[in-house]
Amino acid sequence: MENLSLKLLDQAVDELNRLPGIGRKTALRLALFLLSQPEETVEKFGTTLIDFRKNIRYCDCCHNISDTPLCPICASPKRERSMICVVSDVRDVMAIENTGMYNGLYHVLGGLINPMSGISPSRLHIANLISRTETERPLEIILALPATPEGDTTAFYISRQLKECPAKLTTIAKGIAIGDDLEYTDELTLGRSLSNRVEFHL
Amino acid sequence: MENLSLKLLDQAVDELNRLPGIGRKTALRLALFLLSQPEETVEKFGTTLIDFRKNIRYCDCCHNISDTPLCPICASPKRERSMICVVSDVRDVMAIENTGMYNGLYHVLGGLINPMSGISPSRLHIANLISRTETERPLEIILALPATPEGDTTAFYISRQLKECPAKLTTIAKGIAIGDDLEYTDELTLGRSLSNRVEFHL
Numbered sequence: 001m002e003n004l005s006l007k008l009l010d011q012a013v014d015e016l017n018r019l020p021g022i023g024r025k026t027a028l029r030l031a032l033f034l035l036s037q038p039e040e041t042v043e044k045f046g047t048t049l050i051d052f053r054k055n056i057r058y059c060d061c062c063h064n065i066s067d068t069p070l071c072p073i074c075a076s077p078k079r080e081r082s083m084i085c086v087v088s089d090v091r092d093v094m095a096i097e098n099t100g101m102y103n104g105l106y107h108v109l110g111g112l113i114n115p116m117s118g119i120s121p122s123r124l125h126i127a128n129l130i131s132r133t134e135t136e137r138p139l140e141i142i143l144a145l146p147a148t149p150e151g152d153t154t155a156f157y158i159s160r161q162l163k164e165c166p167a168k169l170t171t172i173a174k175g176i177a178i179g180d181d182l183e184y185t186d187e188l189t190l191g192r193s194l195s196n197r198v199e200f201h202l
Numbered sequence: 203m204e205n206l207s208l209k210l211l212d213q214a215v216d217e218l219n220r221l222p223g224i225g226r227k228t229a230l231r232l233a234l235f236l237l238s239q240p241e242e243t244v245e246k247f248g249t250t251l252i253d254f255r256k257n258i259r260y261c262d263c264c265h266n267i268s269d270t271p272l273c274p275i276c277a278s279p280k281r282e283r284s285m286i287c288v289v290s291d292v293r294d295v296m297a298i299e300n301t302g303m304y305n306g307l308y309h310v311l312g313g314l315i316n317p318m319s320g321i322s323p324s325r326l327h328i329a330n331l332i333s334r335t336e337t338e339r340p341l342e343i344i345l346a347l348p349a350t351p352e353g354d355t356t357a358f359y360i361s362r363q364l365k366e367c368p369a370k371l372t373t374i375a376k377g378i379a380i381g382d383d384l385e386y387t388d389e390l391t392l393g394r395s396l397s398n399r400v401e402f403h404l
Contacts, residue, residue: 029223033221042255065208
């Protein structure tokens with residue numbers, strides 16, 4: 001078996017392999033796909049991604065990604081300014097926006113506290129959140145963090161930091177998903193769902 | 203719901219969405235991953251892929267991708283020069299090399315005849331294959347093309363072009379995969395496997 005090692009191909013596969021969820025086999029497939037495209041297409045592909053990373057900006061207020069100093073949500077006169085929904089990630093903002101159920105403001109932490117990965121509270125936008133609550137004086141702060149140990153740690157840390165804040169601190173409900181059978185729900189979720197039961201409304 | 207349309211992010215997602223098997227949701231995930239990486243990492247990612255496309259070269263003889271004018275297989279003195287294995291794609295060369303069962307040369311067509319997609323025989327390296335057989339005079343030409351209508355069309359076309367060629371023309375066996383149950387094999391494959399039965403050897 002000949003050594004087929006090809007420097008350029010190997011480098012391209014290595015780079016594509018960095019992407020989350022893209023293994024070496026898929027990376028090879030993607031590299032060969034790029035090879036089949038016109039040179040200008042691949043040039044545009046590469047420069048668009050480089051420019052994206054280089055020129056991306058974040059909202060000065062909520063740290064959501066934004067083309068403008070203030071993101072469209074923070075700048076909108078139609079949004080309820082008395083609520084701040086705290087999320088880990090830009091994707092969470094998109095997910096909540098997609099529900100169409102929330103009309104308040106956001107605060108993007110940029111991650112979750114995770115001592116194992118060296119992510120301390122100071123690396124997240126938590127201090128900004130505290131100062132925001134002091135100036136904006138919201139009535140409610142909703143913690144919409146993932147139901148994971150990191151999410152819980154972060155929620156606990158933030159709740160401690162907000163001890164003096166008069167705003168109501170809430171967290172999104174954890175329970176069985178819509179369409180789920182009880183039988184197939186894990187016991188932790190089902191237990192939480194039971195203890196967090198709410199009054200029944202038709 | 204605010205219009206969150208962000209030009210740079212949208213452009214990045216559009217580009218990643220071009221990749222085969224990458225839908226918009228995955229493209230968004232990849233774009234946000236790139237955002238979380240240092241600027242230099244993304245710069246390297248983009249330029250490596252651009253350079254890869256720009257500087258890639260193909261073997262003058264078999265059209266496999268190669269860093270050198272003649273690929274390592276064509277250049278190797280250890281390869282059996284009396285056999286040419288005709289494949290559609292660079293990936294097929296890799297797949298066959300990985301079996302460790304073939305020690306001959308290759309010829310990469312660069313695709314399959316597909317009139318629906320406008321791929322005529324003239325867009326493939328078929329003419330080169332014919333002239334190669336005239337100068338190299340191999341003893342056997344193995345068609346290792348996919349078991350699809352396009353593969354069959356291409357095999358048929360090549361066999362016609364090689365009518366005058368004294369080399370033995372063979373095709374890889376089509377049948378049930380190793381480890382497969384007969385019960386779960388589709389009837390076309392099983393039928394082919396039956397009609398192409400070979401003598402049993404222990």
